[in-house]
Amino acid sequence: MSDSPLYIQIKQFIADNIESGRWPVGHRITTELELTKQFGVSRMTVNKAIRDLVSEGKLQRKPRAGTFVCAPEEKAESPLLDIRNIADEVNQRGKHYRSEVKKQLAVTADDAIATKLGVMLGKEIFYSEIIHFENDTPIQLEVRWVNPSHAPDYLSQNFSEMTPNEYLSNSCPLSAIEHTVEAVLPDQHVQESLALKQSEPCLLLNRRTWSKDNLVSSALLYHPGSKYKLSSKIVLD
Known part of the structure; x- marks a missing residue:
């Protein structure tokens, strides 16, 4: 198990799924509740990982719909x-x-x-x-x-x-x-x-x-x- 903080491990798990193509653009990612169970952490820890990825432009939250993979932003x-x-x-x-x-x-x-x-x-x-x-x-x-x-x-x-x-x-x-x-x-x-x-x-x-x-x-x-x-x-x- 990595020595990184738990929210970093969750963030990396999500990023790896995006970068590998397992979660393509438009894909609704695993819910926060499912991630809390999968990693045995608090909802707050999962939320921080997702918020970081939203701020980096990799994920987008849609109210009452879930969190989705974004198209890469043109640099x-x-x-x-x-x-x-x-x-x-x-x-x-x-x-x-x-x-x-x-x-x-x-x-x-x-x-x-x-x-x-x-x-x-x-x-x-x-x-x-x-x-x-x-x-x-x-x-x-x-x-x-x-x-x-x-x-x-x-x-x-x-x-x-x-x-x-x-x-x-x-x-x-x-x-x-x-x-x-x-x-x-x-x-x-x-x-x-x-x-x-x-x-x-x-x-x-x-x-x-x-x-x-x-x-x-x-x-x-x-x-x-x-x-x-x-x-x-x-x-x-």
């Missing part, structure tokens, strides 16, 4: 080995793009940011925090630090009309990028910004960009794990 997709304007990506998918600028100001570089951006400790740098939406769904929280020596007009831009990516690509033509990707459990601020459930993970893309030999920008790009994926294509000779 937004971005290239991993390239930089594209997120507004263009959303529009190309036939969806409506908009953004909310939460912060856009000058700050003082602490140890971590000075290292990320390759500047002296205590130097004044530019900071922005923007939520990007596909229709009315938040799909990316962008947290960015910019070296003002290379993009002096950054704070005067209207990022409700253009993205930082678009501005920086035009003012500081890209010469090199550095990417790292990891799955993280978001803090409360990221959860609220992306309207995430408490247990939902994020994809975090850590990106630094250079123009010529100048390190211009360092950004943290948070994406809802259930709604986003990153991809790459490598052509081999």
Whole structure:
């Protein structure tokens, strides 16, 4: 028997039935009462497992009818080995793009940011925090630090009309990028910004960009794990 909490075991049991095809899209799953008997647990434990799967988009509750398997939700997709304007990506998918600028100001570089951006400790740098939406769904929280020596007009831009990516690509033509990707459990601020459930993970893309030999920008790009994926294509000779 697994050492995982009982609700995790039940959640995995349901997920395995869905992923194996034993419970196809539209299938009404085993009732909560039957699952409590099968696993010898409380109704509350079963309910938590099902609620998690509902929040992840794998199950749907229908009042007085039961709980049913959902069709997989289509995920937004971005290239991993390239930089594209997120507004263009959303529009190309036939969806409506908009953004909310939460912060856009000058700050003082602490140890971590000075290292990320390759500047002296205590130097004044530019900071922005923007939520990007596909229709009315938040799909990316962008947290960015910019070296003002290379993009002096950054704070005067209207990022409700253009993205930082678009501005920086035009003012500081890209010469090199550095990417790292990891799955993280978001803090409360990221959860609220992306309207995430408490247990939902994020994809975090850590990106630094250079123009010529100048390190211009360092950004943290948070994406809802259930709604986003990153991809790459490598052509081999």
